[in-house]
């Protein structure tokens with residue numbers, strides 16, 4: 030009789046518990062710990078500021094865990110890998126034979142001076158990465174009639190790195206439909222040197238921002254928010270005035286990860302990027318946003334990685350070599366407004382490319398180009414999440430990335446003679 | 453991959469001019485590169501570059517500003533003073549490292 034302990038009953042923890050319950054001998058105990066019973070469908074937070082009802086994105090975690098999985102509602106305080114021990118807030122502790130850490134990442138509104146501690150927080154300074162934030166932003170947008178809006182990304186990594194761009198396209202469309210787009214000035218503010226990290230997609234998103242008359246303020250590293258002057262202040266001295274600031278704050282891992290000394294400078298746990306096994310202990314695997322793998326912090330990554338992980342785990346507990354290697358596969362729909370969305374599909378080695386994505390059931394979807402069918406796909410994902418993904422059923426898409434349908438883009442930028450980027 | 457040559461020393465770069473092979477870097481090359489962007493590499497300028505090279509050699513990716521602050525103990529404001537405008541990019545270029553991106 031062995032015990033598996035899972036920290037966090039979000040996307041990854043729930044999936045892993047359910048998939049492993051089917052595979053592990055009934056003599057194994059599986060215990061999942063989370064601090065509350067509210068499972069939030071986080072991709073829905075993008076829509077709450079516009080039209081989605083807040084209660085639609087929350088469901089009871091417990092109803093998604095299979096029979097034979099024990100659920101414990103407690104706050105985790107600390108992990109001691111050497112002692113195979115997890116301390117809970119309030120004094121108790123749990124032992125384990127095998128541990129999965131799936132405690133996700135958090136948007137830290139406390140890390141930018143003048144954000145959470147500023148007078149304008151949740152009136153003119155907003156985030157939408159929490160349900161409270163998304164609800165407050167809904168009201169602010171409702172009341173907004175004219176002025177300057179900044180959509181601001183503080184730093185990477187963040188959850189769903191395309192979400193700030195999606196929000197920008199949606200907010201543009203929102204004011205267009207309201208008939209007051211000409212009175213609203215929108216700027217996308219990013220620490221990157223373009224709209225996105227990878228060259229080909231950065232170009233595609235950048236030209237869409239231009240098409241929609243959204244300004245781009247690139248290479249902007251935020252120092253603080255000046256609440257009195259209503260300005261976003263950069264380290265380089267730039268001061269961007271706003272009437273409404275929508276910011277995606279820096280992210281870190283869970284507090285208990287940081288307190289246990291298990292994280293890197295962002296509180297993300299170092300793992301082998303192909304097996305997700307923690308560097309600190311062979312008995313610990315890290316699924317979802319909590320690890321330091323160089324991939325998007327996204328539900329799709331958590332899902333693909335967990336599928337690949339299951340057989341590795343079954344091998345690990347038998348002391349066998351791990352058969353599978355995760356490739357960093359991510360697959361993200363990007364709402365682009367006008368009832369359309371784009372799609373990107375990529376991994377550790379292949380950047381998002383244009384072409385077609387062969388999707389079963391619905392037919393091919395356009396990559397890196399807005400289409401109606403992608404938007405329908407994005408909305409359909411909500412039901413797939415609750416009904417297929419969380420319960421641990423097989424999704425009709427392959428876990429590892431495929432090049433099928435993708436068009437290679439060669440030499441998108443000409444060779445630079447020296448270092449223009451650095452100047 | 454394009455190759456750049458500066459004062460008789462060659463090094464491979466990516467499309468944006470960042471080194472693709474950090475072993476082709478040398479302190480002398482850094483000094484010459486720095487002159488191109490109007491920076492004189494004194495001790496204050498060199499300290500973060502040294503940290504970045506050591507950190508990247510040990511961990512792989514080019515460290516971000518946050519890592520320079522959290523792990524290296526550097527003050528971000530001071531880095532902006534030393535390397536005005538785009539310190540992360542300027543420093544990684546001078547350190548012979550890839551452009552820092554954080555992850556996708």
Ligand SMILES: Cc1cc2nc3c(=O)[nH]c(=O)nc-3n(C[C@H](O)[C@H](O)[C@H](O)COP(=O)(O)OP(=O)(O)OC[C@H]3O[C@@H](n4cnc5c(N)ncnc54)[C@H](O)[C@@H]3O)c2cc1C
Nearest residue numbers: 037039040041064071072105132133189317318327328329
């Ligand atoms: C606005 C927004 C839009 C998004 N859109 C998309 C999208 O379109 N597509 C996509 O693929 N992904 C999207 N994502 C990202 C996706 O939601 C996350 O990547 C995914 O949920 C990560 O799963 P996880 O299991 O790692 O973490 P989570 O699902 O966040 O779960 C972590 C769990 O750990 C628990 N926990 C943490 N610390 C403790 C503690 N000390 N004690 C007890 N419990 C603790 C938390 O309560 C939580 O339930 C979006 C995210 C946001 C915020």
